[in-house]
Every structure is written in structure tokens, then in C-alpha cells.
Amino acid sequence: MTVAIIIAGGSGHRMGQDIPKQFINVYDKPVLIYTLEGFQRHPQIDAIEVVCIDGWHDILWAYAKQFNIDKLKWVVSGGNTGQESIRNGVYNLEGKVSDDDVIIIHDGIRPLVDETVLTDVIMKAKKYGNAVTSLPYNEQIFVVDDEISTVKYIPRETLRRVSTPQAYKFGKLNWAYHEAYEKEIGIYGSAYTNTMMVELGERLYFAAGSDKNIKLTTKDDLEMFKAYLKSDKDNWLK
Structure with a gap:
């Protein structure tokens, strides 16, 4: 079995809106539903669990019914940090899945997850035990030496x-x-599952990624998402 844990426990203060950013409507559909639809459509996803901010559970269930997200099986409360939210989702699956089942962790505010990316992540996890979406880094990275200059x-x-x-x-x-x-290893600050795994001594395996897989953190990100939804690929692009 393959289960997706969608993390939607944040309040989204940086977006500057009155509601959590995962529930902001874009063209009459909440951002989180766009995310869930990507997993709903994928034939290898058997079930979905959402780690949701308190006070929004019933609204999420209502949206899931409205938009036919019938793979949604569990909604659990988020924690005080991203890591606590993921932990809550993982612990809730105890007794519900087997040790060899593949568990996908995904940000609820990354609504443009590609089917081919999901397929590759699942395939690599089955082969190696884990898989992390990745892309080459195309910019130059310099190490700060004295705050205003660098030599490395x-x-x-x-x-x-x-x-x-x-x-x-x-x-x-x-x-x-x-x-x-x-x-108390790998659970503080900006830690996530992948960084925690490395701190615990685990080797991670790369899977395919996509530049379109943006995270909606600011209003500019939201505008970019809207532009993606309205754009069509040029026919001549291969």
C-alpha cells in the first residue's frame, strides 16, 4: 500500500491573509484541494491522510466531499512545528499500515506536484527504502567570510x-x-524528515523533481501559481 501524508497544519502568517494559506481559494477551489487532487488522480496512491490545523477539520472533510477526494481516509491535528505535524501523521498510521508500505510526505501548499515525480518517488522508495525529490542547483553558491565578502x-x-x-x-x-x-535529534528549527534522517545516520536516495513544484509561501508565490494554472505549454516544446 502507498499512503500520502499531506502536511497542512500551518497558519501561514507570511502570506498575510485572514485564513490559513492552504485554504485560500484560487479560481473557486482551495489550494489544498489542488494538492489533494494530484494524489487522488495518481493510480498508485491508495490512501491519503491530512495533518490539518485545528478548527479546519470539518471544513476539510466538506471540501473533500465536494471535490470527490475519496482517497482521504484520516485527518489528524498538526503540532507546534512542522516536525511535530509530520510526527503526528506518522504515529496515526501505527496499526493501520505495514512496515513495508510506502509513505509519501508532501507539503499541502505545493499544489503542482507532477504525476511523473510521484511515480519516480514511489518507485525509488520501493527499491531503496526512501526517496527525496531533488533537482540540480543551477546558481553559484559562495560561503560568507566576513559578512561583506567571500573567498570560497x-x-x-x-x-x-x-x-x-x-x-x-x-x-x-x-x-x-x-x-x-x-x-532530541533533527527535530528543531527548519528540520524536516529528510534532514532528520541524515542526522540519524541514514542514507537518502534522490528521485526526480520539477521546477513547477513551487511552495506557496508569499503572495508572489500565489500569483505564480495562478499563472501556472492559466498557462498552456507551447506545442513545439518537447
């Missing part, structure tokens, strides 16, 4: 930028969150 750069060929979706076999994922919270 990092070759971009040695870098990959990663995001969600990421996928893990449930047994290892569940072990990792229990281990991390017991030993």
Missing part, C-alpha cells in the same frame, strides 16, 4: 536541492520519529 565557493555540481514529495518505508519512518524525539 561550493561547486554546484556537488549540490542538490530537495523538497517534497519524499517517500519512506513505514517501518523505518516510524522508527526514525520515535528515535528522533526520544534522543
Whole structure:
């Protein structure tokens, strides 16, 4: 079985709106529903769990019914941090899935997840035990020396930028969150599942990514998302 955990527990203060950004309507549809539709359509996704901000659970269930998201099986409360929210989602699956099931973790405010990206993440996770969406880094990276200058750069060929979706076999994922919270490893600041895994000594495997897979953090991101929805690919592009 393949289960998607969609993280939608944030309040979205940086967007500057009155409601959480995952519930902002774009062309009469909430952002979160665009995200869920990508998983609903994918033939290898068997079930969806959403980690949702408190006070919005009933609204989410209503939206899921309205937009025919029938793969949604569980809605659980988010935590005080992103890591706590993921942990809550993982722990809720205990007794519901097997150790070899693939669990995909994805940000609810990344609504343009591509079918081919999901397919590759699932395939790599089944083969290697985990998979993280990644892309080459195309800009030059320099290391700050004294705040106004630098004498060192990092070759971009040695870098990959990663995001969600990421996928893990449930047994290892569940072990990792229990281990991390017991030993207080990889759970603070901007930590995410992938960084936590590395801090726990695990090797991560790269999967395909997409530049279209943007995270809606600011109003500019929202405008970019709207532009993607309205754009059509030129026929001559291969």
C-alpha cells in the first residue's frame, strides 16, 4: 500500500491573509484541494491522510466531499512545528499500515506536484527504502567570510536541492520519529524528515523533481501559481 501524508497544519502568517494559506481559494477551489487532487488522480496512491490545523477539520472533510477526494481516509491535528505535524501523521498510521508500505510526505501548499515525480518517488522508495525529490542547483553558491565578502565557493555540481514529495518505508519512518524525539535529534528549527534522517545516520536516495513544484509561501508565490494554472505549454516544446 502507498499512503500520502499531506502536511497542512500551518497558519501561514507570511502570506498575510485572514485564513490559513492552504485554504485560500484560487479560481473557486482551495489550494489544498489542488494538492489533494494530484494524489487522488495518481493510480498508485491508495490512501491519503491530512495533518490539518485545528478548527479546519470539518471544513476539510466538506471540501473533500465536494471535490470527490475519496482517497482521504484520516485527518489528524498538526503540532507546534512542522516536525511535530509530520510526527503526528506518522504515529496515526501505527496499526493501520505495514512496515513495508510506502509513505509519501508532501507539503499541502505545493499544489503542482507532477504525476511523473510521484511515480519516480514511489518507485525509488520501493527499491531503496526512501526517496527525496531533488533537482540540480543551477546558481553559484559562495560561503560568507566576513559578512561583506567571500573567498570560497561550493561547486554546484556537488549540490542538490530537495523538497517534497519524499517517500519512506513505514517501518523505518516510524522508527526514525520515535528515535528522533526520544534522543532530541533533527527535530528543531527548519528540520524536516529528510534532514532528520541524515542526522540519524541514514542514507537518502534522490528521485526526480520539477521546477513547477513551487511552495506557496508569499503572495508572489500565489500569483505564480495562478499563472501556472492559466498557462498552456507551447506545442513545439518537447
